[in-house]
Amino acid sequence: MADILERIQNPLLRGVTGAVMGASAATMITSGLLGLSKLESPRVHQLSLYAGVAGAAIAAVWGGVSKPLPPRKPTATAPAKQDGWTDWRNLVVTRKEPESREITSFYLQPQDGQALSAFQPGQFLTLKLDIPGQSRPTIRTYSLSDYAATPDTYRLSIKREAAPKDQDVPPGLASNFMHDQIEVGTVIPCKPPAGKFVLEVERDRPVVLISNGVGITPMISMAKAVAAQNPQRPLWFLHGARDGSYHAFREAVPAIVPENAPFTVHYRYSRPRPEDAGHYQSTGYLDTDLVKSLLAPQFSAQDAEYFLCGSPSFMDSLRSGLAEWGVPDRQVYFESFSKPVPSATGATATATDAIATAEVVFAKSGTTATWNAGDGTLLEFAEDQGLSPDFSCRAGVCLTCMCAIEAGEVAYDEPPSGTPDDGKVLICVSQPRTAKVVLEI
Ligand SMILES: Cc1cc2nc3c(=O)[nH]c(=O)nc-3n(C[C@H](O)[C@H](O)[C@H](O)COP(=O)(O)OP(=O)(O)OC[C@H]3O[C@@H](n4cnc5c(N)ncnc54)[C@H](O)[C@@H]3O)c2cc1C
Numbered sequence: 001m002a003d004i005l006e007r008i009q010n011p012l013l014r015g016v017t018g019a020v021m022g023a024s025a026a027t028m029i030t031s032g033l034l035g036l037s038k039l040e041s042p043r044v045h046q047l048s049l050y051a052g053v054a055g056a057a058i059a060a061v062w063g064g065v066s067k068p069l070p071p072r073k074p075t076a077t078a079p080a081k082q083d084g085w086t087d088w089r090n091l092v093v094t095r096k097e098p099e100s101r102e103i104t105s106f107y108l109q110p111q112d113g114q115a116l117s118a119f120q121p122g123q124f125l126t127l128k129l130d131i132p133g134q135s136r137p138t139i140r141t142y143s144l145s146d147y148a149a150t151p152d153t154y155r156l157s158i159k160r161e162a163a164p165k166d167q168d169v170p171p172g173l174a175s176n177f178m179h180d181q182i183e184v185g186t187v188i189p190c191k192p193p194a195g196k197f198v199l200e201v202e203r204d205r206p207v208v209l210i211s212n213g214v215g216i217t218p219m220i221s222m223a224k225a226v227a228a229q230n231p232q233r234p235l236w237f238l239h240g241a242r243d244g245s246y247h248a249f250r251e252a253v254p255a256i257v258p259e260n261a262p263f264t265v266h267y268r269y270s271r272p273r274p275e276d277a278g279h280y281q282s283t284g285y286l287d288t289d290l291v292k293s294l295l296a297p298q299f300s301a302q303d304a305e306y307f308l309c310g311s312p313s314f315m316d317s318l319r320s321g322l323a324e325w326g327v328p329d330r331q332v333y334f335e336s337f338s339k340p341v342p343s344a345t346g347a348t349a350t351a352t353d354a355i356a357t358a359e360v361v362f363a364k365s366g367t368t369a370t371w372n373a374g375d376g377t378l379l380e381f382a383e384d385q386g387l388s389p390d391f392s393c394r395a396g397v398c399l400t401c402m403c404a405i406e407a408g409e410v411a412y413d414e415p416p417s418g419t420p421d422d423g424k425v426l427i428c429v430s431q432p433r434t435a436k437v438v439l440e441i
Contacts, residue, residue, distance in 0.1 A: 083114070083115060083117055085117055085192045086192065087191065088128060088189035088190065088191060089110065089111075089112070089189065089190060089191075089192070090110070090111040090112070090187045090188070090190075091108040091109060091110055091111065091154070091187070091188055091189075091190045092108065092109055092110075092111050092185065092186070092187050092188075093106050093107065093182055093183065093184050093185065093186045093187075093188065094107045094108065094109050094153065094184060095107035095184060096184055099157055099248035099249060100246050100247055101245045101246060102159045102160050102214075102246060103157050103158065103159045103160075103214055103248040104158055104160070104178070104179055105145065105155050105156065105157045105158075106156045106157075106158065106178065106182065107153050107154070107155050108125075108153065108154045108155075108156070108188065108190070109152065109153050109154075115150075116151050116152060116153070116154060117192050117193060118149060118150060118151065119144055119151070120193070120195075120198040120199075121147050121198060121199045121201065121218070121221040121222040121224070121225035122143070122195065122197045122198040122199050122218045122221060122222055122307070122335075123143070123144055123193040123194055123195040123197075123198060123218075124141045124142055124143045124144065124193065124194065124195045124218075124398065125141065125142055125143075125144060125154060125156060125190050125191070125192075125193055125194075126139060126140070126141045126190060126191040126194065126392060126398065126400055127139070127140055127141070127156075127174075127189070127190050128188070128189040128190070129174055129177060129178075129188065131173060131174070131177050134173070136388055138173055138174050138177075139390055139391065139392045139400055140174040140175075140392050141195075141392045141393060141397075141398040141400065142156040142157075142158055142217070143157075143195075143217040143218040143221070143335075144156065144193060144217075144218075144221050145157040145216075145217035145218070145221060145249075146220065146221060146224065147220070147221040147222075147224035147225045147228070148224075148228075149229070154193075156217075157214070157216075157217050157248060158175050158178050158179070158214075159175060159213065159214035160172070160175050160179045161175045161176065194398075194399060195397075195398070195399070195418070196418060196419055197218060197309075197333060197334070197335035199222040199225065199226070199307060201225045201226055201229050201230050201233075202229070202230055203233070203305075204230075204233060205233075205303065205331075206233070206234035206235070206236075206295075206299055206303055206304040206305075207222075207226065207233060207234070207235050207236070207304065207305055207306075207307065208235075208238065208291065208295065208304050208305070208306045208307070209222055209223060209235070209236065209238065209307050210236075210238045210239075210286065210291065210306060210309075210310075210318060211239050211240070211308070211309045211310050212239065212240035212241065212286055212310035212311060212314045213240075213241065213246070213310055213311060214248070214337065215308075215310035215311070215314075215335075215337065216239055216248060216249060216309075217309075218309055218335065219239070219309060220249055220252070220253065220256070222307060223235060223237050223253065223256050223263075224256050227256050227257065227258050227261065227263070231258040231261040232261070232262070234262040234263075234298075234299070234304075235261075235262065235263045235264070236263075236264045236265075236266065236291075236294060237253055237263065237265045237266070238266045238268070238286055238290065238291065238294070239265075239266075239267050239268070239286070240267075240268045240269075240270065240285060240286030240310070240314070241267065241268075241269055241270075242269065242270050242271050243269050243270075243271050243272050243273045243276055244269070244272070244273060244275065244276040244279055244280070245273070247267065247269070247279075247280075250267070250279060253265055264294065266281045266282070266290070266294060267279070267280040267281055267282075268280065268283065268284060268285070268286045268290060269283060270283070270285055285314075286314070286318075287317060287318070287321060288317070288318060288321025288324070288325060289321075291306075291318075291321075291322070291325075292325060300326075301322070301325045301326045301327045302326060302327065302328065302331070304327075304331065305331045305332075305333070306318075306322060306327060306331060306332045306333065307333045307334070308332065308333070308335075309334065309335050309336075309337070311338075312336060312338060315334050315336060319332060319334065334417070335397060335417065336395060336397060336417070337393075338395070351411040351412060351413040351430070351431045351433075352411070352413065353411035353433050354373060354411040354431040354432060354433060355373075355411075355432055355433055355434060355435060356372065356373050357370060357371065357373070357435075358371045358408075358432030358434065358435055358436060358437055359371075359435065359436045359437070360381060360432060360436075360437050360438075360439065361437070361438040361439070362382060362385065362387055362439055362441045363406060363438055363439065363440055363441070364440060364441055365387055365441060367385050367386075367387065369381070369385050371431070371432050373431075375431075377394075377427060377429060377430060377431060378410065378425075378427035378428075378430055378431060378432070378437070378439065379391055379394065379401055379428040382427065382439075382441060387441060389401055389403065389427060389441050391427075391428050393428070394428045394429075395417075395428065395429065396412070396414075396416025396417060396426050396428060397416070397417050397418050398418060399418045399420065399426065401426055401427045402418075402420050402421065402424045402425070402426055402427075403425065403427060403439055403440045403441050404423055404424050404439070405423065405424065405425045405437065405438070405439055405440070406438040406439070406440060407436060407437065407438035408432065408433070408434040408435075408436050408437035408438060409432075409433040409434045409437070410425045410427075410430035410432060410433050410437060411430060411431055411432070411433035412426075412429055412430050413429070414429075416429050416430075425439075427439065427441075
């Protein structure tokens with residue numbers, strides 16, 4: 001009752017509501033007690049009436065004088081898909097802007113002229129690209145690299161992926177296509193913003209955003225959301241780059257910081273050029289020692305929450321460094337953009353809880369096949385059967401491959417960083433756990 005009253009902002013309404021609730025409560029209690037006592041005198045009914053009136057009076061006074069709770073803060077974490085956008089929708093590229101020698105931003109607006117969905121800072125967009133020479137559309141996910149509570153444009157900032165130096169393989173398919181072929185006016189089908197690597201803006205706990213390379217994209221969205229909606233929240237923006245030419249948004253990030261806000265921006269370059277002087281704060285690789293040195297004078301490790309995004313080795317070293325420093329796991333959030341590095345032998349790992357042999361039914365396509373340990377993930381197995389389920393990251397992050405499981409269970413080698421909806425599984429990182437698995441596909 002107290003909780004309900006404290007949420008009513010108008011004192012008169014609070015008093016009246018209190019009176020009604022108090023009278024009802026007192027009448028119910030006395031009637032119950034009198035019923036139990038089995039008394040039949042008319043005075044008993046008078047007593048019940050007096051109790052009701054007294055309850056109403058007390059609750060009315062209480063309702064009138066008690067202080068209301070502050071109205072709930074509008075949250076930045078409005079769910080996406082609020083406008084019924086659930087499947088592919090055409091967005092048009094309205095601007096293309098280089099940000100560094102490897103990263104280019106693409107601005108997108110809906111072709112239908114309707115509003116765009118709100119999104120949570122840290123979420124990503126899934127794109128479907130028709131790339132010449134590919135037998136099927138290429139699906140990729142890119143973080144939204146800007147933030148507005150009611151966006152009229154989305155921005156994606158994409159790094160051109162070169163081929164690894166020591167390997168004779170083609171360069172990144174989608175990122176190079178975006179850089180070379182996508183121009184203002186191109187229409188790209190996109191799914192609504194999604195993803196669970198999100199910052200709860202309204203919390204008070206200090207927040208430390210740590211990125212390197214193109215991992216800066218979700219951090220900008222997070223920093224902008226805090227600046228707009230909770231600027232008193234202590235925030236550190238720590239970013240590592242090779243040098244100024246690889247550093248996207250160098251000037252844009254300090255410009256986000258509201259006046260007098262407790263924000264610290266720190267750039268660390270591993271190989272700064274002479275012309276970078278004055279544009280970065282320290283030299284070397286961004287590591288836990290830097291985080292400690294910046295935070296320790298003001299906060300203990302446990303006070304803050306940490307968001308990590310960057311290269312796999314960078315995140316591995318920070319995650320273990322933060323754990324050693326005493327930061328609880330539940331306060332460290334991370335997102336990886338790249339697929340896990342294949343094992344040195346090229347062998348396919350089997351999830352610890354996976355079964356040795358299973359019957360896998362792909363319901364929609366009417367295909368049934370026997371999966372054996374060594375056949376890889378359910379996504380790889382589906383592809384081996386000639387099926388083409390949607391996928392993007394193949395690392396359990398982006399949820400593109402999520403599908404309903406109609407019978408049986410699957411095993412993950414590690415809990416995926418993207419959490420599938422109830423009754424659904426991520427086939428890109430799972431294998432059968434039971435003798436029979438039925439998937440919706
Ligand atoms: C949630 C999420 C958010 C993301 N956000 C961003 C973002 O904001 N900005 C961004 O730039 N990226 C982002 N990514 C990464 C993005 O989705 C793509 O993975 C990235 O652009 C590479 O895709 P690609 O098609 O260009 O490369 P791919 O064709 O997938 O190739 C990837 C790499 O593998 C190499 N390669 C190609 N063939 C082989 C082979 N046979 N053997 C070994 N290596 C090979 C390529 O040379 C390339 O270096 C995000 C990923 C996720 C999961």
